[in-house]
Amino acid sequence: MKRRSLCATLFSFALSAVAAAQTTPPAKPAAGASTPAPTAKAADKGAKGAGDALKKPRQVFILSQKGMVGAGLRHEEMEKVEAEADKFGPGQIIILRINSGGGSVTEGDRISKSLSRIREKHRLVAWLEEAISGAAFTAMHCPEIYFMKIGTMGSITKFSGDGSGGQKSAEGADLQAWIERVAEVAEGGGRNGQVGRAMVYSPIVVSYTKDPKTGKVTFFPDKSGEVVLSDEKDNLTFNADRAMDCGYINGVADTPEELFAAMQLAPGTYEVNDAGKRVSEQWDRTLEKAKKQRTEIEQDMRLAGDPSVKSLQKRIQLYKQMQDIWKKALPVAEGIEGGGPLLPPGAEELGSDLVEKYMVAGSDLKPKLACEIIDRCIKDLQKQLAAAKKGA
């Protein structure tokens, strides 16, 4: 099997593995799901039992999540901020500032678990610039959602590669499972499930009627409501106007100050903790560095030349750098933004058993397996090096 075909197989497998993984429903928050979206006060339930911690100013963590789900938007950073917030006790405020066009559904499953846990302890808020596909799925876990004026959320249709460079949407049982999964997540975040369904599959219809006196919104799984949010042709994607009108979001804010006001945070009752910023900046730096390093490795591999002593030594050094990327920046090593898994040429012959394991492994095992594959390649090169030295 050539390297390119290995990459393609790994990629298509990863996507089919996703389909199996995503039927796990997310944990629901303690309070029952309600429609429309909870108000800021209701969302304070996370603070219950916080005791003395509440007398101190609450810590506000703003975690900026941008880029692909699985690369720039990940559960790991959310969990790092969770750990920081936990140090101050329950009832802290975690704001996910999201700007993403979506990405890996597998990562979506991990995010789901992390956010379902975090929202039990802290006030969890999504602040959206762009939340398309997996990013919308992420945002819907948050009991409170705010849009920037220019914000957007939706288009959660699941698709995978069709094997010929195109894209193919989910069908049959896989599609049904995904539709219900998104509906459950919407309801788990305290919102109407039909709206979530309409974001997945265009024939699904949803409309609503708003009581002019009470402002209460009632959704309908057909066109009988006064406002049709999504007809049988549309895949639903919200802008701030409709999302606000039907109560799917809690407010609109372009700056942190506007956001805090919309969240009804009284001055003096909160403090912005820079741990959120630190965590996101640190990961951004790691990603950028790893991307650059990967490009350089790939360039140097092409230039490594004939198997001379010097060239073999250079290759061993490059393989070790590959392992470094697998350990530090998995999304870059996996090549989820393109390029496929970062493995030496010939890895599939030398480590065929490990490659098979790699193909069925989850992301937690992949770095270890990839490093083992690379280790074998290094050992092979070391043998060649010894022989070359003898020959010389």
Add this chain to the structure above:
Amino acid sequence: MNRWALTAVLSLAATAIAAPPSPLQADQKDPSKPPKIYVVPFGLDGKGQMGTDIHSCIYEKVVKDIKAKKPDLVIISLDSAERGRREYSGAERDSLGERGVNNSEDMRTTLGLFKQDIGDIPQVMWVQDSVGFGTLFALAWPNMYTKSDARLWGLGKIAMQAKSNDHEVERKWLAAHVGISNGFVLSGGHPTVIGSAMMDPERKLSVSFKGRDFDWKEDQSGTFLIDGDPQRVANFDARSAEDFGLSDGAADSLEDLMFQLGYREWDDSLVKNGQDGTKMVGDYIKAWRKVWDESQLAFGECQRALQDSGDSKSLSKAKKALETILEGINKYPSVELRWRMSGQGKAQFEAMLKDVKDKMRKKSSSGGSGGSGGAGGMR
């Protein structure tokens, strides 16, 4: 001066005295003084490619300049007809490589610079002509005027971008792109039904008057049908944009615009002395395009040099050419974008440069031993 002329002058003067100040003047820091105006071109002299000529990298500098000069009114002059410029014929248009790029992220950055960083200064969008993604910028400012022959066209490109063999995938991308783009429409205070009909051919659009307000409909039930053709998107020109309240009026010159805005006097010293954004933007457009031209020439030189014998001289030429290309890419995102549009990326050039340097090193080390030998021979 005859009697009629005198009467005319007096009545004009009376009008000027009686005319209420522009509503925008009330938003100035000092509403009593004539406003100091600052013009920012979004595209200039027929060069208005979205993603290159119109890019946040230059507007970061312009906004910094605006903050320093503290004008009372910012006029954004949009001229982004891209390939749709009237003066080009079909074949010419297609050969220009001037098609705009839908970089919503960069467009949001630019919008944020104006709406957040200098949001306290009154701003007006003045559309010279807009065909393509620039139309999103046209719609993103609530105060919009157009030239009398301006167009607000070209958002149908968004539906074309979403095309896919899979129906659901196409619906997903169309909804996503329309949603993202409608953020700009909403930012200008316009209903998103207008934006959707301008982007998605299947959306219909009509409008009725409700008193002095417009009641937009996503179907054909309104009094005026804007678009009922499922094969085409809705487009507006200066007249229809004004008739249906998208624009506040037509103005063919800066003076016209200022009068339309309700000003009778203003301070245009920044504009007249080349101290507004016009020179900065013009210089930027000229500069990146010059670097792009040089970059293309350098690529040709590089290819020729690499096809040569591979001696040190040709390798050195190729190295220099590649360094020129990379310098241009590093200096201007627009140059990088143009290379990407033609199928080449920064990483490729870096790899080529590394390769050339490697060859030069090998040559020099083998040449170096030869040199030593030569030196030995001299003893």
